[in-house]
Amino acid sequence: MIVQGKLYGVGVGPGDPELLTLKAVKVLKQVDYICVPQTGKDKESLAFSIISKEIDCAGRIIKLYFPMTYKQPDLNQAWDKAAIKMSKELKKGKDLAFITIGDPLLYSTYIYILNSLNKLLVNLRVETVPGISSINACTASCNLPLAENDENIALLSKVDENELEDIFNIFDNVVVMKLSRNYQQVYELLERMELKDNAVIISRCGLEREIHIRDLDSLKVDEIEYLSLLISKQGNCL
């Protein structure tokens, strides 16, 4: 009887290949196949570009396509299709690594793949290898404390205008992810609460053309890049 292969969910960090962990490198060298998420057949994968300088992937790549869409049926279909492809190899006893930028369990396609695979396979053998998240990479890049001592932190992926002011009142430190879709509301609130000077926007952390913006007024709402986040602090800014 063939023993089912093992799935590794491997976080490759936000951009700089040196932010790969020793464990990520070890796993990526060992596995039979590396599953690479792409948004289209001709599109470059950021996760792949991060590992390709450290790992020889030749002959070991399984490309998986996930459309850039918010349409849930299209997404479900893509996740299930990828999971079927992966489950076939796992059933053959092959070990797979699914690579993901940042950390695998923080806003990543890996979470949906895990869900789909758990439906397909009984007793899925799985190990998640954590990765440096964009949040930790951004604060490092600015030498900016994310939080200290008794301070609490809010990490927001989607802002709700009924809750946003409460959140800024409760939390000293607020991180707004997926900034391009959230910036308008956040900017208006920061202005109203006179917190604009305590915020920084970081785009493309660890990649070419990384930028830090401290003067929020120098930026138009539609100029926010896709890989951007905002950190607002009411306390220590160093």
Place this chain on the structure above:
Amino acid sequence: MIVQGKLYGVGVGPGDPELLTLKAVKVLKQVDYICVPQTGKDKESLAFSIISKEIDCAGRIIKLYFPMTYKQPDLNQAWDKAAIKMSKELKKGKDLAFITIGDPLLYSTYIYILNSLNKLLVNLRVETVPGISSINACTASCNLPLAENDENIALLSKVDENELEDIFNIFDNVVVMKLSRNYQQVYELLERMELKDNAVIISRCGLEREIHIRDLDSLKVDEIEYLSLLISKQGNCL
């Protein structure tokens, strides 16, 4: 004229030496001295035990003592004393790495050392190397999504009973750090909100005797270990 040395704040992850990044290893091999925080002269440093399997530190250690206390004057004195010791070497042109468990800018002594050094040295040359935080390591260890899609996350270091219920109402995902001091209030709220079954406590992640507790009632409040956190989720628990 001697060029001032450079300070690296290096996150070494929560426990497993394999969660060191390639960059952390490179920096720790290169620097003249590695600054090791300890709670006492005879106390073992967890951060040092993480790096000692990967890095030859012989002759390059600077031990720094930080008392386990909440007394602010004692802490300030320890931070300033450490910063003076470090600044002397930086002025001689020596490069230093200050190691810290988890991530350097998330609840770490490194933040206070940076503050003290910035007061002592003009134009401190500093680079922070992010580390895997205990949060990302714990979710990986449980294969538990920290958040997905539109979900938001609250990271709490100290809970305030006037805000706690609001926070649990606003956020799908709540992480309670420094659990030993916060557990009583959190437990009572989880019970009241019928959320006990959607929470997990992880202690000593990546270390010997790592434990995951899903049955909160199996644990007494005073049995929570120092290195513990709780993750409460209202959504997908896989």
